[in-house]
Amino acid sequence: MNLEELQQIAASVHADNEQFDFEVNVCQGTGCLSQHSDQIMAQLIKVVAEKGAKVHVRKTGCMGLCAAGPLVLVEPENQLLQHVGVQHAESVITHLGKEPEKELQCNLREHFDQQVHVVLENSGRIDPERIDEYIARDGYEGLVKALTEMRPVDVVQQITESGLRGRGGGGYPTGLKWGMVAKAVSETKYVICNGDEGDPGAFMDRSVLESDPQRVIEGMAIAAYAVGASKGYVYVRAEYPLAVSRLTASLREARRRGFLGNNICGTPFNFDIEIRLGAGAFVCGEETALIASIEGQRGTPRVRPPYPAASGLWGKPTLINNVETFANVPPILRKGGAWFAAIGKGKSKGTKVFALTGKIKNTGLVEVPMGMKLRDIVEGIGGGVPDGRTFKAVQTGGPSGGCIPAELLDIEVSYESLVQAGSMMGSGGMIVMDDTSCMVNVAKFFMEFCMTESCGKCIPCRAGTVQMHELLSKICEGRASMDDLDLLIDLCGTVKEASLCGLGQTAPNPVLSTLRYFKQEYMDHIQNKRCSAGVCTMTHEGVTA
């Protein structure tokens, strides 16, 4: 395969599409599928066949605005249709080229116009299981370019220049990581894609794997070439069956087209990928735990160093990046590191995909340039809080992150600014809360999560999260004293500083950040036995047998 052959494939796809007057893309992501978008698609195909219309009905991945699902996108008009039901199929087809029915029109300009799609550029626009459609949208150009025109060190250089940082949460510079693995001396090296998206309230990785799996495969192959690996693993949550099946099909397609296997693109480069299923353990998002899990063991993290870059899977140098990180790689190779570095602000380059959920109008998946104001995401793209309620906080970073209050809505979204605000970027969950959410209860919710997800290896996390959860329950039930609050703060300190891995070290964050911005709510629960949001039920201590 060379660039010319790629272009030929692309041309044939374009020629195929030319035969049609219209393309009707039907979202078949998890969100829309739960509203039977598969039946809608079948009905659309039926109507098209009956009418003999020159319309291509295409199954695609996620279109982002899950709140308005099931979604249908009509091309070339680029008209998005919302809340489409089976009963609308006839109308959708007959209105092609004309103005669609009023109730179906989705014209949320403020939602779409401020977004910049790099990772999601193909989501909702291609059939995720047809590799040629990916190729038709410049897919695999990056890999071919890397293999035929660049040395591994040049690839690393481009990534470094792009300023891309780990999208899994930590924000470690990707180029630096690649360089370390590339320099490690070993016959065998591995590339692992971390798709163990465990943050509750985050579904970016699921969506990318469902909507544009080839992009991740290409990113991994480029990485493997850059670091000198010949074997890769994608670790996906078992809770994502659709992502797994699309990825499986895509791996087969990639092998068929010769992007995986031996002598890729006629070069001596060999690389193949296997899928490994997670089995319901949040801690496996931690890289050493994930490695243990791929090795077939209990997913308990181990002390670093040595880092996986030096000693990872089966003791070999291993590159681990998150799904979204790999998904950013193909366009960087295609358009150059400098292009990517021009998007974003400061030390946070490129875009970030967020899963915008909770008490917000436009729930769904959004991709924005780094450095955008939080307010623009919540109020602009998200459309603000519904039902006339008041915004209270936005939670980012999942159980490792924190809650950002209204007065900080004008901060820019970057790795540094979010940490400064007591939260973190995390993998991209962004959960909006209104005045019906009790912040102490939210802290308790996250603590319960950390407690049940703690692997149990180190004492501060295993036993500390249990005690913190107990103290938070006491506060929520109106049984706590000020001494209990002091004890909670004290425990936060030890769990944060003494835990072995990131799960424990960040477990106190939701408590610390809510204490920082919503201390009054804690005091209200403790001193006045009152929950202003009306979430907590105060009970009195049972004293008898």
Place this chain on the structure above:
Amino acid sequence: MSKLKVATVWLDGCSGCHMSFLDMDERLLELAEKIDIVYSPIVDRKDYPDEVDLALVEGAVASVDDEAKIKKIRAHTKFLIAMGDCAITGNVPSMRNPIGPQAILDRAYIENATLQQQIPTVLVPKLLTVVRPIHEFVKVDLHLPGCPPSANTFYTVLTALLAGETPDISALTRFGA
């Protein structure tokens, strides 16, 4: 100078701490020059005095009665010492905690009783669901672990306190000592 008013209290414990206290033997006489025992299972007085300078509390809080007592004691005591493991950790009385009070009552009064199998309710204080150390109910000024703390420990700690010094507890005793 007036003598220090000292109380010793017996909650849910085996009285071993009190025995050990008495094991100070002749040193008790020496202490008696500086302290008055104003309330104790080993003196006559039945009600807790209004003002006590120092109280040594043995035993865990296991019943509603214990709970009321410890709160009253705290209110009328300047310096409160948790004496021995039961007061500090729950110790042996707390071994029923995993199975709950009903199981323990059944075993004692029904399963192991040869006659009159019934659980007493009159004049017997109600048990708490869990036995807990006293510091979970009131502020404790000094913890003196041991099962029981030795007579030497008592002597060293009390003489240090009388001299206005802070004793190094861990150098003297530990849990289970």
Place this chain on the structure above:
Amino acid sequence: MPPITPPALPSDDKRWKIVSGTMRRHGFARSALIETLHTVQSSFGYLDKNAIQFVARSLHVPLSQAYGVATFYHHFSLVQPGKHTITVCTGTACYIKGTEKLLGELEQKLHIKQGETTPDGNVSLMTARCVGACGRAPVTLADGELFGQVTSEQLQSELERWAIQ
């Protein structure tokens, strides 16, 4: 390493061949433990001690290690699930949208706690740590089928349907 002769299949049940196939595909490597347990779980619905022992012996994994792995991952169940399973998502987005209340109602209606199965073996009530459909919160899975923006009435009718079947 000497060639591995796997132990005999526990019974004639054809599903053991599927399990054995997974192990063979991975060359009976120890690292295939989790993959194989996945196959057991999807074939039999749960892992019993016999199955864990068979897999452990076949892959030369110590019994305690295999059991440690099987009990570490919450996806694996060591008890037989009910005929139907209702899974309530307890992810953050669902929590914010009131999933706790739904779960409480289900517990009350079924007279079981989360993670348990009704005494008649008809319904298991499970929770999931986010199924990634947060845009449709609150979410539940009824026998694997995803329901978004679910209401207690919907759940009630689903339960009634199962009760008749």
Place this chain on the structure above:
Amino acid sequence: MSAATDIKTLVINGQDVSARPDQTILDVARENGINIPTLCHLDGLTDVGACRLCLIEVKGQNKLFPACVTRVEEGMEVTTESERLAKHRRTILELLFAERNHICAVCVANGNCELQSLSQELGLTHVRLPYRNPELNVDASHERFTCDHNRCILCTRCVRVCAEIEGAHVWDVMGRGADCKVITDLETPWGDKNSSCTKCGKCVQVCPTGALYEKGKVGIEKPKHPEFLPYLNLMREAQ
């Protein structure tokens, strides 16, 4: 490279010390008479860095490092005692005491227990956290030994000694988080007729508390002897 250039020099608590590059801070500290508290570490077993008691401070780094698995580096300035470390260590012990049912007074290991002596060493006179009081079982099915989960601190020394030294891997950890428990085989009784236990007793010797003990023996009269481990390792290397 000559051996001499391989020697690292570092400072621990203001004291200049030298070390081989493969040594951990814990090794070097103990060689030089500096005590760092540990529970999961045992000479002769691989380290897991799980108990977090051996955390130390390194100058210029805000993070704390577990001494048992942190290799020495040239010029490192290590502090093993500070208010911050003491606080964390005491809290860790409190968490352990509160987690299960450690009733020292009636424990077989009373007087020979590492958890108990550490609490004294670190000046812990009471536990601020509420006791969890879990209901845990005692497995006395083995003809010679008993496993009392009430006293287990999940240090995994038994798991490691059985797998690494005895080579039987009878023990492992099951469950997750607070539900973790050491088990033999498929959570089957230790003394089961099909048990893979070799009855060597190494696990009992390395157990720091009263979780594993020999029947008919009380700790105070029968201290444990884990010193055989480095010896076994030496002899194994000599083969």
